[in-house]
Amino acid sequence: MNLRGPIVDVGDVRTVSTQYGDRDCCSVTIRPEDGAADPVSVTLWGSWTETAAHAEIGMELLVTDAEADEYRGETTYSTTGDSAVVLEPDFLVDVTGIRSWVQCPRMYYLNKLSGIPLNYPVVKGTIVHEVFGDLLRGVDLEESIADRVAEAGLELGILGYDATEVVEEVRRNAAAIDGWLAQGTLTDGDDWRSEYTLISPTYGLKGRADALRRGMPVELKTGKNTNRDPRFQDKIQAACYALLLAEHDEQPDTGTLLYTKNTALDRSEATGDLSPAKEFSIGDGLLEFVVRTRNELAAMEWHALNGTGDQPGIPTGYEADATCQYCFEQDTCMVVSGRLNQESKAGQIGAPLPAEEREYVDRFYRAIEAERRETHAEYRKLWEQSPAERADDDRALIDLDPVDEVELDGGRWRLEARKPGNPVSKLREGDIALASDGDPVAGDAELGRIRSIGETVVVETDEPVPLRRLDVYPSEISVDRMLTAVHDAILKGDERRKDVLFDRRDPAFSGPEREWIGNNEAQNAAVNLSTTAEDLALIHGPPGTGKTYTIARAIEALVGDGDRVLLAAFTNRAVDNALEAVRAGSDGEIDTDIVRVGTETGVRGDMQDVRLRERGDPTDRARELESADVVAATTAACGSRVLREQSFDVALVDEASQLTEPSTLAAISLADRFVLVGDHEQLPPVVRAENDLQRSLFERLVETYPEASVMLDRQYRMSQRIQAFASREFYDGALRPATGTVAGQSVADLVDDPDDLPPELRDDVTLLDPDGTREGNRNVREAKRVAAIVDAYVDAGVDPDDIGVIAPFRAQVAEIGRRTDVTVDTVDRFQGSSKPVIVVSLVAAGDLDGPIFEDHRRINVALTRAKQALVLVGDREALSSDPFYARMVEWADR
Ligand SMILES: Nc1ncnc2c1ncn2[C@@H]1O[C@H](COP(=O)(O)OP(=O)(O)OP(=O)(O)O)[C@@H](O)[C@H]1O
Numbered sequence: 037m038n039l040r041g042p043i044v045d046v047g048d049v050r051t052v053s054t055q056y057g058d059r060d061c062c063s064v065t066i067r068p069e070d071g072a073a074d075p076v077s078v079t080l081w082g083s084w085t086e087t088a089a090h091a092e093i094g095m096e097l098l099v100t101d102a103e104a105d106e107y108r109g110e111t112t113y114s115t116t117g118d119s120a121v122v123l124e125p126d127f128l129v130d131v132t133g134i135r136s137w138v139q140c141p142r143m144y145y146l147n148k149l150s151g152i153p154l155n156y157p158v159v160k161g162t163i164v165h166e167v168f169g170d171l172l173r174g175v176d177l178e179e180s181i182a183d184r185v186a187e188a189g190l191e192l193g194i195l196g197y198d199a200t201e202v203v204e205e206v207r208r209n210a211a212a213i214d215g216w217l218a219q220g221t222l223t224d225g226d227d228w229r230s231e232y233t234l235i236s237p238t239y240g241l242k243g244r245a246d247a248l249r250r251g252m253p254v255e256l257k258t259g260k261n262t263n264r265d266p267r268f269q270d271k272i273q274a275a276c277y278a279l280l281l282a283e284h285d286e287q288p289d290t291g292t293l294l295y296t297k298n299t300a301l302d303r304s305e306a307t308g309d310l311s312p313a314k315e316f317s318i319g320d321g322l323l324e325f326v327v328r329t330r331n332e333l334a335a336m337e338w339h340a341l342n343g344t345g346d347q348p349g350i351p352t353g354y355e356a357d358a359t360c361q362y363c364f365e366q367d368t369c370m371v372v373s374g375r376l377n378q379e380s381k382a383g384q385i386g387a388p389l390p391a392e393e394r395e396y397v398d399r400f401y402r403a404i405e406a407e408r409r410e411t412h413a414e415y416r417k418l419w420e421q422s423p424a425e426r427a428d429d430d431r432a433l434i435d436l437d438p439v440d441e442v443e444l445d446g447g448r449w450r451l452e453a454r455k456p457g458n459p460v461s462k463l464r465e466g467d468i469a470l471a472s473d474g475d476p477v478a479g480d481a482e483l484g485r486i487r488s489i490g491e492t493v494v495v496e497t498d499e500p501v502p503l504r505r506l507d508v509y510p511s512e513i514s515v516d517r518m519l520t521a522v523h524d525a526i527l528k529g530d531e532r533r534k535d536v537l538f539d540r541r542d543p544a545f546s547g548p549e550r551e552w553i554g555n556n557e558a559q560n561a562a563v564n565l566s567t568t569a570e571d572l573a574l575i576h577g578p579p580g581t582g583k584t585y586t587i588a589r590a591i592e593a594l595v596g597d598g599d600r601v602l603l604a605a606f607t608n609r610a611v612d613n614a615l616e617a618v619r620a621g622s623d624g625e626i627d628t629d630i631v632r633v634g635t636e637t638g639v640r641g642d643m644q645d646v647r648l649r650e651r652g653d654p655t656d657r658a659r660e661l662e663s664a665d666v667v668a669a670t671t672a673a674c675g676s677r678v679l680r681e682q683s684f685d686v687a688l689v690d691e692a693s694q695l696t697e698p699s700t701l702a703a704i705s706l707a708d709r710f711v712l713v714g715d716h717e718q719l720p721p722v723v724r725a726e727n728d729l730q731r732s733l734f735e736r737l738v739e740t741y742p743e744a745s746v747m748l749d750r751q752y753r754m755s756q757r758i759q760a761f762a763s764r765e766f767y768d769g770a771l772r773p774a775t776g777t778v779a780g781q782s783v784a785d786l787v788d789d790p791d792d793l794p795p796e797l798r799d800d801v802t803l804l805d806p807d808g809t810r811e812g813n814r815n816v817r818e819a820k821r822v823a824a825i826v827d828a829y830v831d832a833g834v835d836p837d838d839i840g841v842i843a844p845f846r847a848q849v850a851e852i853g854r855r856t857d858v859t860v861d862t863v864d865r866f867q868g869s870s871k872p873v874i875v876v877s878l879v880a881a882g883d884l885d886g887p888i889f890e891d892h893r894r895i896n897v898a899l900t901r902a903k904q905a906l907v908l909v910g911d912r913e914a915l916s917s918d919p920f921y922a923r924m925v926e927w928a929d930r
Contacts, residue, residue: 039113040098040125041066044075049085061114062088066097078102079114084121086328090335091123094342098122100238120327122240124334128412130512131243131276134326135269137333140358141351142380143365144333146372149401151520154677159191160202161258164209164296165246168256169230169498172247173447177214181206183446190650193658194681202654208300209258212312216294231498233470233483234280237419239327240334245277252288253277260297262308266316267293275326278318284478291318340405347398353381375527389526392538397526400698403727404518410724414510418470419477423505430461430846432507433493434474441500450487452494453503460850462508463489466637471495474504483509485637517675518698518729524680525701530708536571543571543744552589556774559586561746566590566688566711567597574738574745575713578771579762579900580753580870583713587690588617590711594686595628595665602682603668604703605690610868612640614690615668631664633673671695675702682706689713691868692734696721700733712737717766718897719867750774753870753903755781757800761927762900765892765920783905786872792832797825800905803928805912810881813845822877822909823855829873829905840871842898844888848879863887863894866901874902878910884918892920899924 045065051058062085065075078099080088091097101118104111115121137144152158163184170180185192185202192202232245247254253274261267266274274291281288298312332355340349353360353369360366360382367385374384376394388394417431426432436453444450451471463469465486472481484497486506493506526534535541545568552563559582565573567590575590577583587603591614594601603618605611615632631648632639639647648661661667661682671689673679687707692700693714699721704710716735723729738745749770751759756779763771773779782800784790790798804825808817822841830836841860843849853860859871876898880886888894899906908928915921 039102041068042071060085077112087331098125123331125240127334128242135273141355142353172228172230189652190657193654209296212296212299236280236283254292261295264309266314352379406725408515438503449500451503470507470509473502521698521702525705558748563590573711576747580751581748588621599685602684602687604671606694608638629664630666633669671703693732696729697733786834787832803908813847814851815879819851826856838872841875843877872903873905875907881911
């Protein structure tokens, strides 16, 4: 049986004599059933006592195949020969993490902190891996090499490599793969699978195996190894995949490492075993060792969040017996230890950073690690929730009907399935998602990119799977990138920049004020702040105040002054909107060289012509990026290997109030100066954990340096009547219509005769109470009423494209969506857009429970999307029970 629960006591290790001789054991007490059951004692035998040494009260413990002993009416448990003991099974350790951990725990920490920079071995390694996958899929060797090198054109170009030399080198590496595949060992019956995504709920592990051959893991290494045996850390990595496969009831007993550089060695000079393929056997002892090592790592990570004392959970290197003087990372390790004043086996170089900077790194390190755990909780839902629960949560499309499966050029697959009942989900075109046969964890599953999603869903994968279910796949990329952004900004960042960030120096401005915008003083001041800033400028733009317009003018001004500008925003949509305004504004007068960095599916159609292609001749690709005056990308892309290598005079970041502080750092660290544009009275950063990540750098800086900020106070969107409430509640009454025309708009402008509208819809702002009841996240009666309101506007002559509906929950969005053809969406997805008529379905009935009510900033967004007519639909009595909403009701009823 399996036992699991939080640890309430850890005993001492003792030695007892048994019929097999003296054996170590240790008793650990846990409370099964998530801590609800009575405590039970589990005795961990033999080498599992090493795991007990890392166990602490409060950690979660899982013991598989435990055996029960009854003694004097009391049941105790102990491990058996088949048991595995797993600490903190919910912490999903990545296989590559274990690999670096066995080399040295501190290396694991350093890799996590600084990320993988753009360098030639990494890029070449990726190409060789891709070629390996292609060969397994039967692609011709030369074709694959040419294709994969071209695909890496941009990265190679930035590194200063040309295609011919890379092709040569990849060919030498690929020879090892090709030769090995051609050996007699490969028969038709060989069953191959490349790039296999695996997750193990039992062992708390996840990873992506390079390949499986007859169910056995094969790992590719682009280095050399002239010993007979695979390197220790490589064996551990392959053994991890064996453990992950155990979750699929497979029992691999052999692992293969393929050292591709061995074939490229000069046989007359090199000595040792030059054969590239090295096999080793995977026994129980090795697998248990892997689990124990994973436990050490998970325990260290637990300490990072829950431990006490100075810098808990930061490895020192003493945990392992690695020798620092042979380590490639020795210098980095010493510098990081020196800067952060960390104890380390390698020692320290340099003076520590000021205490407040170290405290900052510490605080954000913990916040980001807490967010990582929340991401792991998302993975957990893959197996803890039933398919129906996942679907209800909008995290999966289930019961799909596979209709097509086509092999594409290059051996990839295009899978298509019908979606019965047209369900809603968070899945979007361009997302990476987990396609499976119905069971994404124990069944057949493949990561793939969603190509289209409509009546059917189309996914592209490396291997075919029967497409019966498609799940949102949580990713740790944003968490990883936040860590490297903190590292780059604080450990490697510019001193002057840090002085401003840490409130040690006021932002400076210099140079003449010029007239950029004649009809809007605040906008003109914002452009002047941007051009004269020596450190930073902050543009606070409430709804409809011309943020995008101002950004475009600021970029023109900066480029005109000779600056190279990075234009970043949280969403692709904002990046493309700003770019559109820049391109429209210059009317070809300024010859601005613009490049949009993003994926084909992420970048809007009308910006594809300036999208930077990664594929092609390295020199051309790199030149296109490096010569651009304006580079536009999402802030997530700013943390990519390619953009981390770029530098700019100014970084201009839109939607900055929706970004966590580390995500903002990722963009601004690439430039000498920065301009943040946002509105902290609208949606805050979306994070799962409750901590410092919830507050944007924009908001912090606006409060610290009000003199470096300007608020755009004239809005070009809403009628006077509509804007009144938001202006008073959120902007101290400072927000005003930009012109009389804007102020005087009304619903009458949208119809031939206002009398065609029902009387209750003739005012610009209305509250209607349909008297519905809420069931879960929907309110059917209210949904019907909303659809009827939309119909009434359409019947009176309003163009359906001019009407938008906002609802707080996706379930209600779906409920309304079934009854109308106009755009229906959540608040979060409506931020940044507007419509002449907006109907808001508040759903709440009886009480004010739900995301729209939790945070007044959401309501601000919902109420400020409409230009001429705003209809609120909800329970008047419930709303009146809260002072803020009571004021809203009063305004709507006026
Ligand atoms: N100074 C100006 N003179 C004339 N029109 C302007 C000016 N500033 C903005 N506008 C117009 O006002 C409208 C709203 O501007 P814009 O789209 O830039 O708003 P925004 O603040 O980005 O909106 P959101 O709140 O959605 O982010 C646009 O049609 C824009 O052309």
